[in-house]
Amino acid sequence: MRLFKLPQKVKVAIRANVENLAKGKFDGSYSNFLVRNLDIKRDLTIFTAYYIGSRSNYLYSVEAKYLYGHRAKRIDAVFYKRGELFLFKFINNNSVLNRKALELDLLLADMLRRYQGIAITGCLVLSCDYREDTLQNIKQWFSNNIIFIKKGKIFITEKINSILDLAMDL
């Protein structure tokens, strides 16, 4: 059962640097958004960040910036709490699953090299149709800690103690 009504006006933290989030500091800003339809990736991203942020004590940012390669990468959402960093990517289309998963794995490897002493987990939030055996296959070639999260599972959780609790059992 859903714990919220849509459309809903929410205020979320945006555009912080991952570098600072990983130190427990927030250098972004706050912005109001109107969330109307969770089938739209942008609305889903905003609302997930808001939802988890308001049901836990994670420091977070939507569109978090991370200097990597040619120019700063934008990560859909990043959460931080006591030495644990979670990077969220939202996937609403099966055809981009492989590419996004690979990108996230590469980002994670780079961050682990830069931020020592922090546990970093990648989270792929799935709102598309998927096959469990495909996810199992993809999981095999991850070199870092990446979990899959079902969109629905986030929004039935009343109090989120740890993002790891949202992981799918694979």
Place this chain on the structure above:
Amino acid sequence: MAFLINRTPPARLSCLQYLLQLIDAKFGRRTFFMSDIMFDRNSINIHNLCKLLIEDKAFNIKYCPFLKNPLSEAGCYLTRAINNDTTKRKEISNTVNALGALGFLRRRGRELQITDLGLKFTRIDFKTQRWLQIIRKAICCYGPMVGLLYQIYKKDVEFSVSNLIVGYPNAEEAVRIEGKTIEISSGSQRDSNTRTKSCLLAWATTAGFIAPRSLAGRIAFDKAHIDTNNYILYSTRNNRIYRKGISPDIFDTNFITEIPLDYDNLTKNVRALREHGQKVLRQETMRYNDVIKNRRLAILYSLNKAFQEKKLINLNSLKEKLLLKPEWFVVSREDFNKVINVEIKIAFVAGIPFEVESGKYLKPVTGLKESVLIVNAPSQVISYLSSLVKEILS
């Protein structure tokens, strides 16, 4: 001055008209600065005039339909807000450049002023034929549009837009610096090309010069701006196959492109090459920027003289003459021949398309307004080009 537009918000000409109405209401014929027309909730703003706003009664808001977030402080997709994210300042700059490209705004340094044509356009109802006539005339003044329309003119009735050239040519010219090979960044990037093309195609569609295949048979070309309006107002327009519409009638006459790219805009803004790890690339590109502008000017200036005298340019002779002044025109003598063969495509971007005859002669199809082209060009370079031109025309 004409810049190469490379953002998509000005694609919707009705949005530009609302912005011009705001300019008229706030400043009339007085000069103003870019920041004066950015969205400002505390002052008269485009929301007072824009008829495209969406009203959400449940939340008691009216918002720009093209902003992804209805509650965005940006207010207007064309200009963004004065207090919004500073990285979005490119939008207002690009919008002002688009208004300049259409002849609706005049720019002197940082000062802007609405033109007579701009004032006239503010007062014309979108639903009238006069609106369409003004737009047809205005978009045919802009150099990059003339180049694009000529490429379309040469195509079949139904064509793909994927190989139309709208950005700065990319000669892939390299220099050796401290043992490393650095490729000078003188050409438009793919994403920039895509954005420029998207905007120009939308303008041409509004004018009825082309129509996406999906609208084929549903457009009356004497009211093309009305019949294509829903398509133009889509948040994304991904059609790749278009059909020719009404002919712009500019290629079989003595047509002069009124607003070609000017000297300062013959290269992209290299100060913007600020991505991570691009310091050396930026330095080297800036070092050769004047040389690249000079050689592009040489191509355009010669083509225009050839058009005026109804002659052809001998490309080999032009190359030989430019090689005599390496400090002005040459980055690498070894690659020069190959580079100029690519660089001549600047003519399509600047507004003087050409045909190649017998493999080495260039025949311009239109002329361009020389007084605009040479603004800020070095006088010695102009004198030299003026002296050599007779020897390369045949």
